[in-house]
Amino acid sequence: MAKPMQGQPGSSGHIHVSLTDLAGKNLFARDTPDPNTPWPDAAHLSDLGRHFLAGILEALPDIMPLFAPTINSYKRLVENFWAPVNISWGLEDRMASVRIITPPVCKPGATRFEVRIPGADLHPHYALSVILAAGWRGVEKKLSISVPPVETMKKENITPGLLPNTLEEALKRFHAPGSVAREILDNEFVDFFTATREHELRLWREAVTDWEFKRYIETV
Numbered sequence: 001m002a003k004p005m006q007g008q009p010g011s012s013g014h015i016h017v018s019l020t021d022l023a024g025k026n027l028f029a030r031d032t033p034d035p036n037t038p039w040p041d042a043a044h045l046s047d048l049g050r051h052f053l054a055g056i057l058e059a060l061p062d063i064m065p066l067f068a069p070t071i072n073s074y075k076r077l078v079e080n081f082w083a084p085v086n087i088s089w090g091l092e093d094r095m096a097s098v099r100i101i102t103p104p105v106c107k108p109g110a111t112r113f114e115v116r117i118p119g120a121d122l123h124p125h126y127a128l129s130v131i132l133a134a135g136w137r138g139v140e141k142k143l144s145i146s147v148p149p150v151e152t153m154k155k156e157n158i159t160p161g162l163l164p165n166t167l168e169e170a171l172k173r174f175h176a177p178g179s180v181a182r183e184i185l186d187n188e189f190v191d192f193f194t195a196t197r198e199h200e201l202r203l204w205r206e207a208v209t210d211w212e213f214k215r216y217i218e219t220v
Helices: 047-062 124-141 150-155 167-175 180-184 187-206 210-216
Strands: 015-017 089-091 098-101 112-115
Touching: 015 124, 047 098, 047 112, 047 124, 047 167, 047 180, 089 150, 112 124, 124 180, 167 180, 167 187, 180 187
Parallel strands: 089 098
Antiparallel strands: 015 112, 098 112
């Protein structure tokens, strides 16, 4: 369960990901830092690593149901509880949606991305699969990182794009024609998974919760 207790941080299911070649060399790592990168946070990322990160960031709003598949998931993804709520990344940034870990905070061989959106209620195979598919789409399309890192956004007063904050909103993005989810996943899977989540929403709307009973039984 992603948010078992009100007023307390939720339970996460963060996923760390890196790619290596057949010899075991980390493909996200750069041999020497890039002096020409627009953001120091990405100086130690290889070109492939940057494309992969760009692919993840571009896909995030459209693949949320695979990271946060339940009603309760979105009660964890709120501000002030160390959970990401926007499209963001940064070096060793534990508030961002994607934390990058590169030198100087680790050895080059340990370079990786931590996708911090998933909660404890995720399906791990779905979540990991969609991260790899989204990142590889970025590599194939040679996408550039279009979102500055968190520290740059703070300094330049840039407002990051928000992630869907309810299951209903997330499903609209996931299921929409032309969504990144439809591009990188099978259409039949997108339709089927959407149907299962819409069933969950119907059950939620029909439920009478303890909160409603306590709040309204004697007052309205």
